Amino acid sequence: MSELIAFLEPDKAVIARRPEIIADLAGLVPGSCLITEERELVPFDTDAFVSYRRMPLAVVLPETTAQVAAVLKYCNDNAISVVPRGAGTSLSGGAIPQEDAIVIGVSKMNRIIEVDFPNRAAVVQAGVTNISISQAVDADGFFYAPDPSSQLACTIGGNIGMNSGGAHCLKYGVTTNNLLGVKMVMFDGSVVDIGGKALDSAGYDLLGLICGSEGQLGIVTEATVRLIAKPEGTRPVLFGFESSVSAGACVTDIIGAGIIPVAIEFMDKPAIEICEAFAKAGYPMDVDALLIVEVEGSDAEMDAMLERIIEIARRHNVKTIRESQSATEAALIWKGRKSAFGATGRIADYICMDGTVPLGQLSHVLAKTSEIIDHYGLRVANVFHAGDGNMHPLILFDANDPEESRKAELAGNDILKLCVDAGGCLTGEHGVGIEKRDLMRHQYAEVDLVQQMRVRAAFDPKWILNPSKVFPLEGRCGGLAEPGDAGPDHGKAAA
């Protein structure tokens, strides 16, 4: 892969002090929590955005909030960069370290602390996997709603960092809509509790701000999340269309009618072929676009909602309608969709874009995406959360061909700019990370970016937390070289 994206220049003075820093860290956490051997550091040199790799200076996997606090305070006191990490499933490079940085991973903090049904809440450590929360309350008839494709592996801490979504977020919202509180370690090692089980908070809503802040405002060590009662039943239904335009228009009309199914997933022809070959989900092969619409509730409720949806689909000349007739068939339909990334990875290298668009723009953006891909002579498969307008074009390429790799990155950038120009946004659920960092100026005016950087500086005055991410490297206010000098007035000067 070519490297279009720059990292911050590593701090040579920090790297030179590596033995001393490792000795200091060994005084802060048990030996079993500290990784310093090169061979053992390799698994931490990238995340699921595998295009870029950087070795960290060391990895710390604390077992307690107090250990996280001790390490973060040490790093801040010594102006050493920190890269927080969950399970390393970030698709935007949010957890990729660099040579002068300490990775603080929360994977050992994987305990479910409390389940509290009257308050519809679970309190968990940041390293629990997404799926394990639902598993812990399944027998009592509850679940945790956001369901990223990586839910078997990804941690709730990472989900909070990236404000992760999933196929079922159309009805239930993304992480921020299901998060009630966090325990967070601040840059100086102080520990704050934000939000909680009770409604609302006095003062500012720092919880909303923390969610999606990509590990730059502190390190979350515990989370209180919303539990939801499982519906009586669920039923995914396949709708096949003659064109992506018809399928897109159908989605717009469903939502425009005020109907909110649990999920509306979209797959174009290449995505259908790739997923069917892998999962044998029984998808219809004679259509150009497929919607998976999932409804839930009692049989009567599902029937009533489906009746309205089918009526709308008919107006868009739907070719195939197939309701799942059993739990097995329903699971198979979802297996096909959820294996899209893995199945694509078997036939080609790919990068997955994550732009969102207002719903009326779906068909336009799909058509323009095709044009962009044709321009670069590449291939694309579209499989995404259509009800939310959250596009996921998978750009296929050969990573061994540097020129094609470069073209794939350029095409991805063009597609994200297209989403922004259509009134949308660079990212729906994968975060900015390093991948979209340099596109932030396309999304935001200088005044917007400066304001976000002012907020960042109010949480991390030395800019030690995940410093290569989110904000373009040029024109940062304050910057790493001037600790504590990134306050409001400095930000203004940078504007």
Add this chain to the structure above:
Amino acid sequence: MSELIAFLEPDKAVIARRPEIIADLAGLVPGSCLITEERELVPFDTDAFVSYRRMPLAVVLPETTAQVAAVLKYCNDNAISVVPRGAGTSLSGGAIPQEDAIVIGVSKMNRIIEVDFPNRAAVVQAGVTNISISQAVDADGFFYAPDPSSQLACTIGGNIGMNSGGAHCLKYGVTTNNLLGVKMVMFDGSVVDIGGKALDSAGYDLLGLICGSEGQLGIVTEATVRLIAKPEGTRPVLFGFESSVSAGACVTDIIGAGIIPVAIEFMDKPAIEICEAFAKAGYPMDVDALLIVEVEGSDAEMDAMLERIIEIARRHNVKTIRESQSATEAALIWKGRKSAFGATGRIADYICMDGTVPLGQLSHVLAKTSEIIDHYGLRVANVFHAGDGNMHPLILFDANDPEESRKAELAGNDILKLCVDAGGCLTGEHGVGIEKRDLMRHQYAEVDLVQQMRVRAAFDPKWILNPSKVFPLEGRCGGLAEPGDAGPDHGKAAA
């Protein structure tokens, strides 16, 4: 009313420059937008928290975002305090001005700019009333969910400032859960657009931060809000209980079973009597506590949900169950509840508390509230959003009796501390304002408050925006006397 709460000392130098300032403002907005005559300023000297009154230096009612920007920039350049105002319905004194402050009211910016059903969104100016959004989309089968009791008068700008709720927020959430974007004027007159119709935002979630920030981070002039399809039908049902303890335990069990009605409202004996005398809603008079549970959907859905709720209510020895049999009867049930504040105002002066508690604590907090009220020799009526744990004890007193007034304020403080001590929070939907400002130290540790003040300083370096509110006057970082000096390090020094 006694004055337990201090305001900031007005800036005499600013007051001395009043003629000059008024002349300057007259150059920034049309004459019809500027109020300076004492007689015309009186309506702006308080809000619905009528216990405190302060005359403003002048009132500006701009007609455009550009005018708001010009006035705010002028005030910032000249270090003049600004108090943003919607309709002045704040119950926590959030819109009470002071002698050296310019009120910027958004009431003239009351246009619905766009309705966009495919994106489930309406774009409105900040001065539209809450109810007018629902009215504008009613014929198309949609509504805007948060419904404060003051919804006929209160503005969406004020709702955003206070993160307002309402009786139906149990299912649909409060303002922050229904807000998609804002246009906001910053302290320096720059205008930023935050969020929008597309899912999520790249970078930090400033939208969540703005919502509930009580006019201290900027002045919102436009909002994009979520529209929701109206349900097929709704049905409020009355459940009468022999004691508040039984009613509270019933609420806990309903929510604990994963059932989320649209609303669960609670009224104790005094509240029932006051509301029934006023509204003739047909409430049962032989019970000690009443729940209004509203379900919605098709008849079959409502029947199914009610069956489960009734089963739980029977376990708590429910005495009376009455389903509304007609739209007229349903409206009457709600009229009784929604007139609670007005009906109480007819028989006594009152202050309304707004603490929230985790659901399991409802019965405990109700019992302790009684003890506190008895201790001060006062009376209380409890009428509140029980499903959310959002308590609203109305403390009755005689405002002409200074000693009783003082006791009412002290009792209110004790009740809010009780909510915090039970794991809850000072405010569910009314905001901190000036009313709960000095209790913030009971809710938050110093490190929490300092962090919130750091964020404030990142948006308003001179602390000109609504300065007497939210944060205790003692120990503020930077403070008004040191413009621009309230950045991160300064905040740290204050800690």
